[in-house]
Amino acid sequence: MFIELNTASSIPIYTQLRNQIVLGIGRGELKTGEHLPTVRQMAEAAGINVMTVNKVYAILRAEGFIEIDRRHGAVVCPRKENAEALQEKCSAQLELLIAESSLKGMSRESFFAICGEIFDRQQTAAENAFL
């Protein structure tokens, strides 16, 4: 999987890294059981601080996307049990996105069509990841 970090973006590096890994798992580019680079390897490759990567891995672990094995490092291991807890987060993030889309003139049908397309694509990849 290829992770792209924008060093000029206003989004913090750790947020970008976390989002990219989640997207990678969602798209199936990172399969269940696949190893992520160690904290040091990731930090060296990105040219960022070890503590930043450590923080990202801790967040991903708490969110149930990876597991950290002391011997083998970080392993992709998405868990499904947090679906209900995500609803609140989803509605908060979607509310802003829907507000922006409607203000810009996007129709309800177009919005749902895009949502459906992305959801189907991600779900297929996610199901493959669990196989």
Added chain:
Amino acid sequence: MAIILIMLFTILFMWGAFVISYGGGGVQNGKYLLGITLPSEYRKEKEVLEILSSYRKAVHRTWGFGLISGLSLLLLSDYFSILFPCLMLWFGLFLYFCDENVLRYARRLYDLKCKKGWLAGDTHIVRIDTALSCVGKKGALSPLWMLPAWGITLGAVVWCFFRAGESAVMKTLLPAALAPAVTQLLLFLISLGLRNAAPQVFCSSSPANQKLNNVIKRQWSMAFTFCSYETAVLFWLLLWSAKGWEISGEFTGFGDLTYGRLSFLFLVLVLGAGGTLLVILLAFHKIKMEKEKILQSVEAEGAQLYSDGDEYWLNGVPGGAGGLKVTEKRIGVGLTLSAPGGGGTLGKAVIVLTAVFVIGISLFLAPFDFARVSLTVEDGRCRVGAVSMGYSFEMKDVRRITWMEERPKMSKISGYDSNRFYLGDFRVKDYGKCKVYLSVKQNAVICIETEEKTIWVNGESLEQTKDFYEMLMREWENKM
């Protein structure tokens, strides 16, 4: 003369290394022009060609000025305390101006690229290939392979050290033994830096990225390991041959060597320096060929070539854990240390420590360069000396005072020798270990033989030497 030849060789070698290292500026690795990634369709644009032409003119001016100023330093060969800081300053300034040329024109090309929108993708992007990062240090030959070579050199240094007491050749070669040991240490550190460097993402194909990184790390680490062994073998060869010179009883100093042996010494130096350069060039050529082959097949497969990272190359890589990296140069041959802000505290500390070392050595040697040999006789005791070195003896102990038109051959045991003065304990042909206080520019010398020591002295001019001789003869005859 020997000092001038050594200086000439050093200056020409350093100049040549800079020319090769900063040479070209043309297309490299199939994508860099002046170190900036530029798609091939824009490389023939008028503005691009103008920048390239201006860069070449500036580089040729810098090389020309560097060579002339470097060679003019030879005029200072009589004054080592001035020559040494000037040589280091020349080295630093030449390095700075070569670097400045590259950066100035690369920035101009990058600005043009941004203005014209010739960007292949987004700027300010750092790409991580997770599969490649997981591979870690694979590909590079372990720097531990260099340890046997280092052991061989250290063995030679120890052998040289234990023989130094009984052999003038070994004593002379002992300080020179530090050069191969330090060279090998530097090769070890560069190899270690390269092995630990984060892998580079060239394209959207992970296997191709792994192949490219493997080729770069393997070829460079093999080249450095070979150079390390070459240094060790050549140094042993030099020591073993020099041992033979002493056994034949012909050695009193390097200036005393036959043309055959001097040629051999020169050959070893050329093989050592030139061989290393040749191995580096061969490694560079091989990497270039392999890279082009892999990148062509990647392009044919439809994978995307990443051409970003120009801003990180111009300004140093982003800070943090990966702040200091050994990376391939985008212009010229070899590796470079990419560091944000010119290396930060470490870089500044190295510059300050080097400056302190150079100024310290210069201040220490300055009194010797401007020394005056003094000879006085008071209350029947003669004192001879220069700077902080001196010797005194009773005139009644003198057995013979001889005037000689020509200085005999001699080599330093301890003390100071330069193009201007010989001061300290020297091994003089047919006289053995003697006390020497001589101005080298003056051929006439006075030999004073006492019961304990033989002392050699002269003045800066023939008149002063005659004055010394007359005073000594007068005082000696009075005592007799």
